[in-house]
Amino acid sequence: MQVVVVAVVAEKNNILASLTAAALALPSMVSKVNAGTPISQPTTNFQYSHYTEGDERINVDIYQGNVVVPIEQNAEFSLDWVVDTFSGATPVLNLPVAIASSTTGASGIDTIDNSQIVLDNQEVIQVMTGASTFERRYGVDLGFSYFLDDLTLKFVTAYSKEPDYLSKAYKLGLAWDFNQKLTTLSLGFGQVFDQIRPSTRMIQENKISHQVKFGLSQILSKQSLINFSADYMYDTGYLSNPYKKVFIQTATPVQNLINAGMPNVFYDQRPEVRHQGAIAIAYVHYIAPLDAALHVDYRYFRDSWNIDSHTFEAVWHQPISENWMLIPRLRYYSQSSAQFYKTYFTQTRSEPYYSSDHRLSAFGVLSGGLKLTTETTNVNAWTNKIKFEVGLEYAQQASKLTLGKTSDSAITDFNYLLITTAIKIEF
Amino acid sequence: MRLYPIIILMLSIVNIACTPKVAAWERGILAKPHMLLQSNSLENSVRQHMHSSKEASAGGRNAGGGGCGCG
Numbered sequence: 297m298q299v300v301v302v303a304v305v306a307e308k309n310n311i312l313a314s315l316t317a318a319a320l321a322l323p324s325m326v327s328k329v330n331a332g333t334p335i336s337q338p339t340t341n342f343q344y345s346h347y348t349e350g351d352e353r354i355n356v357d358i359y360q361g362n363v364v365v366p367i368e369q370n371a372e373f374s375l376d377w378v379v380d381t382f383s384g385a386t387p388v389l390n391l392p393v394a395i396a397s398s399t400t401g402a403s404g405i406d407t408i409d410n411s412q413i414v415l416d417n418q419e420v421i422q423v424m425t426g427a428s429t430f431e432r433r434y435g436v437d438l439g440f441s442y443f444l445d446d447l448t449l450k451f452v453t454a455y456s457k458e459p460d461y462l463s464k465a466y467k468l469g470l471a472w473d474f475n476q477k478l479t480t481l482s483l484g485f486g487q488v489f490d491q492i493r494p495s496t497r498m499i500q501e502n503k504i505s506h507q508v509k510f511g512l513s514q515i516l517s518k519q520s521l522i523n524f525s526a527d528y529m530y531d532t533g534y535l536s537n538p539y540k541k542v543f544i545q546t547a548t549p550v551q552n553l554i555n556a557g558m559p560n561v562f563y564d565q566r567p568e569v570r571h572q573g574a575i576a577i578a579y580v581h582y583i584a585p586l587d588a589a590l591h592v593d594y595r596y597f598r599d600s601w602n603i604d605s606h607t608f609e610a611v612w613h614q615p616i617s618e619n620w621m622l623i624p625r626l627r628y629y630s631q632s633s634a635q636f637y638k639t640y641f642t643q644t645r646s647e648p649y650y651s652s653d654h655r656l657s658a659f660g661v662l663s664g665g666l667k668l669t670t671e672t673t674n675v676n677a678w679t680n681k682i683k684f685e686v687g688l689e690y691a692q693q694a695s696k697l698t699l700g701k702t703s704d705s706a707i708t709d710f711n712y713l714l715i716t717t718a719i720k721i722e723f
Numbered sequence: 724m725r726l727y728p729i730i731i732l733m734l735s736i737v738n739i740a741c742t743p744k745v746a747a748w749e750r751g752i753l754a755k756p757h758m759l760l761q762s763n764s765l766e767n768s769v770r771q772h773m774h775s776s777k778e779a780s781a782g783g784r785n786a787g788g789g790g791c792g793c794g
Contacts, residue, residue, distance in 0.1 A: 341764075341765050343765040343766065343769065345769045347773060358769055358772075360765045360768065360769065361765075362764070362765065376764075376765075376768075378768075476744070476747075477747070478744070478745060507782070509782070513760065515745050515750070515753060517745060518745050518749050518750070518752055518753070519752045519753070521753060521758070521760075523760055525782075525783060526730075527781070527782030527783060529781060529782060572780075572781055572782065573782070574780065574781065574782030574783035575783065576782075576783035578760055580758055580760065582752050582753075582755070582758060584752075588757075589755070589757040589758050591760075595780070595782075595783035596783075597780040597781070597782065597783060599779075601779075603779050603780070605778070605779070605780040607780070607783070613757035615757070621757065623757075629774070629778060629780075631778060631779055631780060634779070655777065655778065655779050656779055661777070661778070667766075685766070687766070689770075693777065712773075712777075714769070714770070714773060716766060716769065718765060718766065
């Protein structure tokens with residue numbers, strides 16, 4: 297299938313940022329519930345990351361920082377912040393080229409030719425938002441941890457704001473060391489409340505995400521440990537992407553769908569409930585002759601939209617001198633498509649759910665990265681340690697990389713690069 | 724419920740794992756920074772952000788600490 301990319305008249309594009317605001321909040325909420333002891337001195341981190349996709353199609357600059365301050369002997373307070381700026385264009389619609397090309401002018405696609413009959417697996421045009429979109433997001437997390445002898449309690453609250461998306465969240469976590477501190481059991485519960493006001497549509501929608509997490513880490517020997525985790529997530533409310541559109545070949549209006557300005561083009565519509573589950577295993581092993589550590593992770597994910605995925609990741613931590621470390625990583629990810637996803641629809645479905653959002657398609661991602669870190673200790677009277685990091689990660693996302701067979705279009709294929717630099721200071 | 728076999732498997736592994744005891748003074752290697760399950764929270768956060776914005780999956784990140792009990 298040949299892929300043609302067409303830039304269409306500028307349309308406000310918040311796709312990446314708006315869809316991921318809640319997703320961003322969730323990982324930060326479930327990050328670490330470490331049983332252990334509080335830090336004794338304040339620490340602070342700052343990180344700058346640059347994400348670029350395809351031929352500079354999307355650029356994101358991410359500035360992050362955090363401060364952790366001990367409170368007396370058995371508690372600590374943390375503040376995390378993030379500012380990211382997004383610019384570029386993303387796909388909003390796939391159109392069979394046979395019906396779009398005849399009306400494509402210099403300013404983009406104005407309408408479609410309904411006299412043609414569309415069949416499956418035809419050549420497709422990917423309609424993009426304009427390339428001049430610019431958007432900024434602000435986020436802050438506040439955390440409080442309380443340490444008892446074998447127990448750590450943590451509370452985190454998070455807030456994230458951008459022009460069309462507001463997200464508020466909280467999380468409670470508990471971690472318990474037992475079995476002479478060879479075993480750590482952790483439990484977490486969190487909720488995220490999102491408000492979506494797309495800039496191109498007169499709608500205001502809400503979404504609530506609930507998450508329950510169970511984790512178990514176990515020391516296996518003097519040089520190996522293992523971690524299991526299980527997550528259950530329940531999302532309810534507006535789970536569609538307000539900017540994405542679908543083409544549906546139909547002679548009559550489609551029930552419950554909203555027309556998106558052109559004949560047979562409608563806004564993306566997904567179920568208002570989504571159940572998600574994930575189980576993961578992580579293994580860490582020390583390789584004595586090289587003073588290195590190997591981290592191996594696997595995750596299986598499944599949801600009620602019929603998506604399942606497998607993620608494999610391996611990271612090697614190799615000290616190369618007293619204060620320098622080299623960290624290569626490899627990751628492979630593969631997902632199946634949602635039951636209501638198609639590149640475009642040649643007929644209506646029995647359920648009123650349709651999406652051509654490529655995130656719901658079947659694809660695989662292969663990525664590799666390299667990071668270099670160095671640290672200096674006893675820097676001066678008030679600084680105990682300074683650590684610098686620089687890393688890059690390159691990924692290829694393609695339908696042909698899917699585990700097993702897929703008939704989904706290669707139109708979603710792209711590459712991306714992530715560059716990070718970070719500094720950590722311990723006082 | 725599909726989670727029950729997984730939980731039983733986890734508890735079985737823990738039971739087996741608990742047999743070889745590793746005393747507190749034998750956990751020096753486990754306390755090394757590169758043995759931590761998550762070594763840089765900001766980097767993890769940006770990577771998870773990137774993956775969740777491009778992929779349809781969520782969850783599965785490590786919930787527990789290294790559990791080395793070194794502190």
